[in-house]
Amino acid sequence: MTNAPIAARRSHIREHHGDTFEDPYEWLREKDSPEVIAHLEAENAYTDGETAHLEELRETLFQEIKGRVQETDLSVPTRKGDWWYYSRSEEGSQYGIQCRAAAEPGDWTPPMLEPSVPVPGEQILLDGNVEAEGHEFFSLGSFDTSDDATRMLWAPDYEGDELYTIKVRDLVTGETLADEIPKTGGGFFTPDGTGIIYTTRDDAWRPDTLWLHRLGTAVEDDVKLFHEDDERFWLGAGITRSRRYLVIGVGSSITSEEYLVDLEGDITAEPRLVWPRAEGVEYSLEHAIIDGEDRLLILHNERALDFELVSVSADAPQGARRVVMAHEAGRRILGVDCFRDFAVVGYRSEGLERIGMLDYADDRIEELVFDEALFSAWPSGNPEWHSPFLRLGYTSFVTPSTVYDLDLKTRELILRKRQPVLGGYSADEYGQERAWATAKDGTRVPISLVWKKSFGAPGDEIRPVHLYGYGSYEHSIDPGFSVARLSELDRGVVFAVAHVRGGGELGRNWYEDGKLLNKRNTFTDFVACAEHLVRSGVTMPQQMVAEGGSAGGLLMGAVANLAPTSFAGILASVPFVDALTSILDPSLPLTVIEWDEWGDPLHNADVYAYMKSYTPYENVQDDVAYPRILAMTSLNDTRVLYVEPAKWVARLREAGADDVLLKCEMAAGHGGVSGRYNAWKERAFELAWMLDTLGLE
Template sequence: MNSNCIGGALHLPLILFSFSHRILVAHPKIPPSRCFLSKATMSSLSQPPSPPLAEKVKHEMELFGDVRVDNYYWLRDDSRKDPKVLSYLQQENAYTEAMMSGTKIIEDQIYAEIRARIKEDDISAPLRKGSYYYYSRTLEGKEYVQHCRRPIPICDAPPSVHDTMPTGPDAPPEHVILDENVKAQEHGFYSIGAFKVSPNHKMVAYAEDTKGDEIYTVYVIDAETRTLIGKPLVGVTSYVRWAGNDALVYITMDEILRPDKAWLHKLGSDQCNDSCLYHEKDDMFSLDLQASESEKFLFISSESKMTRFVFYLEVSKLEEGLKVLTPRINGIDTSVSHRGNHFFIQKRSDEFFNSELLACPVDNTSATTVLIPHRASVKIQDIQLFSDHLVVYEREQGLPKITAYRLPAVEEPLICLQGGQAVQFIDPVYSAEPSESQFSSTILRFSYSSLRTPPSVYEYDMNTGESVLKKIETVLGGFDAFNYVTERKWATASDGTQIPISIVYQKNLVKLDGSDPMLLYGYGSYEISVDPVFNKARLSLLDRGIIFAIAHIRGGGEMGRQWYENGKFLKKKNTFTDFIASAEFLIEQKYCSKEKLCIEGRSAGGLLMGAVLNMRPDLWKAAVAGVPFVDVVTTMLDPTIPLTTSEWEEWGDPRKEEFYYYMKSYSPVDNVKAQNYPHILVTAGLHDPRVMYSEPAKFVAKLRDMKTDDNMLLFKCELGAGHFSKSGRFERLQENAMTYAFLLKALNMIPTCGRM
């Protein structure tokens, strides 16, 4: 998401292009009538290459007397090694590169802009744990982080919001526990999914993915010497937790990558001797693993989209195995934590759809007490426990809230909580999320961000109410938050529902008269809240006069559980019509025009893109669909594909006639028409376990065959990555730069002859 220019007037200095180094040098003396594109480049732009045409091989699928023809079914290859398929993907990549060759210089400029805003040598806000400060460090020019710690000087004073990690020549030495840069040298892709320090701080377990398929190997190392302890655990998820100092609990997946088994591993033993704690055989359920803040219990949950039940494992009594904490009851969703003599249970049901908070004695889990009752207008999203406090993360009217409650002494009974202390925020739209804190402390740590406020870490004294900023992400290049305006607006959906929209723009560049370009982002699935957070890369759009907005449409979780329920199953089309209504509202309010409105969504948000492109292609100038879930019916009919079975409670089960026809009516691949479409960029990852690369590939192939316009249709498949693109922090910036260059090209905001 980036910006460049408005109303045909560029807000850039005059530039001289140096093709040999792909750099831009300010040169204000060059006359504005000069053409900066070489004749060869101009020729290539006037004679674009022919797009690759996927072979059409008729494949019929019949259900309920309905026959669907998929001419590109052959593009699916589970092994990802079919030469014919790989050749097609490579042709698409080559075509995209050729089509974007004329914008390569602006792409390189944007990349340079984004990277120049990054303080490359930096550390995260140190977290005090035990007798150490833990933090991560980035180094200049390096793609990955170092995981570090530094001893805390001996001090009798309790932790305070004013504590700072000592540095300088007299400070205790820094110790690098793990340097991802060293580990990544042997791999084209490298990602750490978990980094867990043992309770005694002597060991670290970390989960490593070197392919992008989210199948991890877990290593245990000595925290001081970095030497490997025992053999690694292979073929596991990133769910791994310490069970004391001598054991780990982890989760593995079945053949469709569904987390289905929880295991106990004793250090020093072979993985083949590990004991299975629980096997979830229902293929609509997946396992999750969490540790209590007190570190005394591990919680293994089995969850579908509607039901969640929990087992507990007492760390000091591993031999007793798992015990049921909350029973398996269809439609009841529970999550659990622990403090003192009580478990704390967040419980959702059809009756209490926004959750209530309960507590029960550890030795009598059926004797529950209501601590915070259900409220129809406030959603309990998460809780965080401390030895003397409870912190509740809620949502009201689409905005996050953080409230801290003082708890009675451990030996005293728990009663309904009232009079909590709320943390105050300043931006009209923002994000506020939990951050790891010390259980024994009175200091709450949380992260805060807004569309104009860089990610910030605060520490909040729950006794005094004092809040201290511990770290704000540095943004180089003269960034000033006061140059940007954030707003919150409400669009009216077709059924009268009010849809919140978060907006940000550069106040010195935007006219708000309908002539400004805009990028509208949407998601709207899985009850996920897409909160308005800061993005350094996005400044390259905002500083070119492009407005950025997020439509918080139904299917997400921003407005509570019912908001989600009203955007799934047989109400899924509300997600798409809400997005269209948001766009029409923004046009009516003169934030943009349909000639300058671009849209973007990823994954399930890519489904949104595909659906609204088919429904209202006239409303958009350009669309970016990242790893889009667009072949809904075919995928949801195939239980061998990862996520299918567990998502029948999200999209519906098309083996049932009602769901089949409803899903077919919006599935993007099934609804491509012979009509004009806007400019479109589609991305995919060859090793993506969430959205198989063949879905976007088929969508593009069908669009190429049927669309009636000459607008750009570009497809880029990362052949060495998965769902989340490349793994290096600078590598990912290149994708941002390419996407923004595509948008600028679609908006006719690329410098050419006489337009400087």
């Protein structure tokens, strides 16, 4: 056994609000330092050595994942204009291939594509495998075709830092145009196809400026359409499905503001404000034509905690409001998609996503009904303003990803495709249910459970458990299928999701009760879920591993300090474990934006003290029996810098934690490695570590 890398202690003092904190590992932040790179490489070598005995299990898991995936496959085609657009994958290839084929006039039934069978008239638009040649990392950001179908733009990232270079191709000649726009946040075509609208970022990686590039002109001559000065606000833009308006949106996590540009006029005209920003008020809009009048359907939370949907005149949006879907406590309205003759409203009720069909004539909402108790459903791939079908995505913990078309006349759900799972998978062999834990303050916290029935139901006997959590940004962990998860379930593991406060599962209050000065509820809820699984006879601490990533990695670090004996192991992916240091530094990417989520410790002593009381790095305890810990990170991550888990691991080792590993991808970003085979191998690495921690193989 080799010795773990020990990071040198170097004096560094952080002083705020009269508090002094000694931070001896802050020197690891110097990304360009050969010494830092050498330390990360030593950590990787140590992790390789400590997990070498799992090599055979990793390969077995990788082959299981690979063996369940139909490697040569095609998506369900989506109609846009006179073409069917789809993607396909080929056995042995890491990346997808974007394609299209001509559509017959008036035919809205997507062609049935068969793997390995040539598609008549197929045109390959972009082969990700070709694009990735010569690069260790490849991610496709924006991908768009012009409305007249003659041009395509795409935006690759070769570093993992989420800065994309926009490129353009003439689809008639196959020529790649000279137009190339580097370091963008992505972009899309103007409706006439002669221009590209794109965003750029400031030094803190915040999208702050919107530009118009005219094809055939120099980037230096691009027109600035909009700029957002406030460091708390992100900028984004899009074109309404009606193709009538350019919508420019700016927003923090608690406040938003939107502008319109009428595309029947000059695209460079001064954007027209819809509603002025008001602190704490969020809204978003869609364009509809109702009884011949241009209307905006606006979803907002002004005096409506779980949001309200109203209709206003597009010409006078600050005028009279007509309520379309009234606020109802506990029913969180998530979004609206407008089409020519109807709208689709997404909302969350009883912890699950719902879909409602809105009739413009009488504002009646018809909810679509699905068979399973736990499921996820959403509109997906509907670019056309008018179509006889509505494309829907559907999944559950046991039902593979499914594509339906809803016939708008008959309301029949037509199954277009269900993700094939090779090897004889049957959903009937697996179970899913909702359980409830009780937090210390009496709050009931939902837990989703998934298991293979042949091992018995949870609680029949003690079983190994994999408990996952997130709990930030009002992000909900909704039911979803995972091929890789089957390798756990088939070994008797019960997979569980703790739907802790800070997420959005049970409405806006659920989120508010897990942020800012209520953040500790996220951590104590997770511990309460773990304790419930033990009390109810599902598992015991020695047979439970916890997992979370990004803000969920902060959850993992906090839980390790709060309840180190409640878990056999903790997997923390790109973990936000040095949160206070990051949120104190407004020069770091995205910090100022994050103050609405965590609080502003730089200017508020109470926020500083509260964050310091829970942030994992500051609260590592000496001589505590920590569980096994695996931290995964990426050198080029711009959202959670690699230095956070690097410092955390160094401090854990200093405190005496004797089974702590750090794995740093040296050519990847926040989402980890690129390429599906690489991603499967990375997941196999994590699963092997978890199964080993649980005493399984």
